[in-house]
Amino acid sequence: xxxxxxxxxxxxxxxxxxxxxxxxxxxxxxxxxxxxxxxxxxxxxxxxxxxxxxxxxxxxxxxxxxxxxxxxxxxxxxxxxxxxxxxxxxxxxxxxxxxxxxxxxxxxxxxxxxxxxxxxxxxxxxxxxxxxxxxxxxxxxxxxxxxxxxxxxxxxxxxxxxxxxxxxxxxxxxxxxxxxxxxxxxxxxxxxxxxxxxxxxxxxxxxxxxxxxxxxxxxxxxxxx
Amino acid sequence: xxxxxxxxxxxxxxxxxxxxxxxxxxxxxxxxxxxxxxxxxxxxxxxxxxxxxxxxxxxxxxxxxxxxxxxxxxxxxxxxxxxxxxxxxxxxxxxxxxxxxxxxxxxxxxxxxxxxxxxxxxxxxxxxxxxxxxxxxxxxxxxxxxxxxxxxxxxxxxxxxxxxxxxxxxxxxxxxxxxxxxxxxxxxxxxxxxxxxxxxxxxxxxxxxxxxxxxxxxxxxxxxx
Numbered sequence: 001x002x003x004x005x006x007x008x009x010x011x012x013x014x015x016x017x018x019x020x021x022x023x024x025x026x027x028x029x030x031x032x033x034x035x036x037x038x039x040x041x042x043x044x045x046x047x048x049x050x051x052x053x054x055x056x057x058x059x060x061x062x063x064x065x066x067x068x069x070x071x072x073x074x075x076x077x078x079x080x081x082x083x084x085x086x087x088x089x090x091x092x093x094x095x096x097x098x099x100x101x102x103x104x105x106x107x108x109x110x111x112x113x114x115x116x117x118x119x120x121x122x123x124x125x126x127x128x129x130x131x132x133x134x135x136x137x138x139x140x141x142x143x144x145x146x147x148x149x150x151x152x153x154x155x156x157x158x159x160x161x162x163x164x165x166x167x168x169x170x171x172x173x174x175x176x177x178x179x180x181x182x183x184x185x186x187x188x189x190x191x192x193x194x195x196x197x198x199x200x201x202x203x204x205x206x207x208x209x210x211x212x213x214x215x216x217x218x219x220x221x222x223x224x225x
Numbered sequence: 226x227x228x229x230x231x232x233x234x235x236x237x238x239x240x241x242x243x244x245x246x247x248x249x250x251x252x253x254x255x256x257x258x259x260x261x262x263x264x265x266x267x268x269x270x271x272x273x274x275x276x277x278x279x280x281x282x283x284x285x286x287x288x289x290x291x292x293x294x295x296x297x298x299x300x301x302x303x304x305x306x307x308x309x310x311x312x313x314x315x316x317x318x319x320x321x322x323x324x325x326x327x328x329x330x331x332x333x334x335x336x337x338x339x340x341x342x343x344x345x346x347x348x349x350x351x352x353x354x355x356x357x358x359x360x361x362x363x364x365x366x367x368x369x370x371x372x373x374x375x376x377x378x379x380x381x382x383x384x385x386x387x388x389x390x391x392x393x394x395x396x397x398x399x400x401x402x403x404x405x406x407x408x409x410x411x412x413x414x415x416x417x418x419x420x421x422x423x424x425x426x427x428x429x430x431x432x433x434x435x436x437x438x439x440x441x442x443x444x445x446x447x448x449x450x
Contacts, residue, residue, distance in 0.1 A: 065307065072297035082290065082310070089311070168407055175400030182393055182407070189414070 006071055010080060013063055014138075017084055017091070020056040021135050023049060024091045025128060027098035028194060032124040034105045035187065038113065046102035053095035060088045076208070083208035087138065090197040090204075094131060097190040097197070104190075108183040116184045117166040120191070123159045126152070127191045130198035137202060143209045149202035156195035163188040231296055235305060238288055239364075242309055242316070245281040246360050248274060249316045250353060252323035253419060257349040259330045260412065263338065271327035278320035285313045301433070308433035312363065315422040315429075319356060322415040322422070329415075333408040341409045342391040345416070348384045351377070352416045355423035362427060368434040374427035381420035388413040 001009070027046055034042035064085050067073065073081060130152050137146035167185045171178040226234070252271055259267035289310050292298065298306060355377050362371035392410045396403040 065304070068293070068307075069299060069303050074294060078290070078294050082293075085307070085310070086314070089314075168404055171396050171403040171407065172400050175397050175403065178396040178400065178403060179393055182396065182410075185407075 001071060006067075006073070006077075009063075009067055009071075010077065013060065013067065013081070013084055016056070016060050016063065017088060018135065018139065020053060020060065020088070021091050021094075021131075023053055023056070024094040024098065025131055025135075027053070027095050028101070028124060028128055028131070031098040031101035031105065032121055034102055035108070036121055038105070038109050040106060040109060043102040043106055046098055050095055050099045053092060057088055057092040061085060064088070076211075079208045079211060083138075083204040086204045087201050090200045094194050094197050097194045100190045101187050104183050104187050108180055111180050111183070114177055114180055116180060117170060118163040118184055118188065120184065120187055123156065123163070123188060123191050124194075126156055126159065127194040127198065130156070130195050131201070134198045134201035134205065137205045141205070141209050143206045146202040146205040146209075149198055153195055153199045156192055160188050160192040226296060231292075231298070231302075234288075234292055234296075235302065238285065238292065238306070238309055241281070241285050241288065242313060243360065243364065245278060245285065245313070246316050246319075246356075248278055248281070249319040249323065250356055250360075252278070252320050253326070253349060253353055253356070256323040256326035256330065257346055259327055260333070261346055263330070263334050265331060265334060268327040268331055271323055275320055275324045278317060282313055282317040286310060289313070301436075304433045304436060308363075308429040311429045312426050315425045319419050319422050322419045325415045326412050329408050329412050333405055336405050336408070339402055339405055341405060342395060343388040343409055343413065345409065345412055348381065348388070348413060348416050349419075351381055351384065352419040352423065355381070355420050356426070359423045359426035359430065362430045366430070366434050368431045371427040371430040371434075374423055378420055378424045381417055385413050385417040 027049055030042050030046050030049075034040065034046065064081050068078075068081055071077075130149050133145060133152075134149045137143070137149065164185060167181040167188075170181045252274055255267050255271050255274075259265065259271065289306050293303075293306055296302075355374050358370060358377075359374045362368070362374065389410060392406040392413075395406045
């Protein structure tokens, strides 16, 4: 394979990953829309697209593996392909989170609607923004933008903690609403997980671009076993 | 690097991964022990070892990357190194799950002890058994053993669903116990996640040994977008 054709193969791989990522993002939006309007036909759509994402994940892994095996790339190209393999896995799990949310919507829909002390669409917007930014950083090979995603994770964590507190209090105070509150809480956990995957993607972008491993930086010089 | 030295490097990489995996398994045991006896000094130990696992993850990734970059391995060696990179990430997340459980034990300890309708040590024993088997399959390059792990995942899922049902019912019936029940439920979710990571590891072993991608097999021929 010539250098130009190899570069084209890398671009194709990136393109495949972005198509899959677009679908995963859309899945989160659909799942939250099904929550907002309690429309189970949207949940059916989430179920079907979940399987498409799984197929895309396998395909991308295979292409990445073939490129590694046949081209034996060095340095930055090698790091790029490894980043794709890792990001691929995170995007698939974003799809899993959308599916979990959609399953919870089916549960909560059967329980009757009550006012819950949690703004799930807002939390979802923030988590989705993190996913979008981490992918934008991947497209632009922009480590600076990737770093900005890392700092957003705390906001989602604190929204999740606030939701946890408010929903636990509701369960304790009005036990007949416990099932709805619990289901909403599980949706918040899934969104927190989406934010974690965006963080992983951002870290992989930084690793690719800078060759630096930024995971767990806070703990590098911390405690011993 | 000679073929013999390269093989030695692969063995060293495997050894590093197994040391880390042993620590992650121990972390789950410690976290569950801290739950069982409500001993927060064990939680402190979990916190410290978590950081050691994070360091090991970075180190293993770096060694794997160096081997890929310098040795440009082919076929089964390449698949082995990719499997190590993926298993590495799953083991680190088993460590994360132990840390989450330990954090929940701190919460639940402050609430006062009640009898909960869930056997967390039993669920943990099953999830840990899956992790151990998946690693044994990795040590032996045993795809058959890895497949046996995949079939165990359903048992953990069904224990988790049963726990979810019993704890939700408790919350609804005795709302003053809702905080404890909710915390126990979060511990069950973490254990279910441990089982998922064991499943991922088993799939990576099969991929390495057989070159077959077994992920999402149930859905290969299923629905369309």
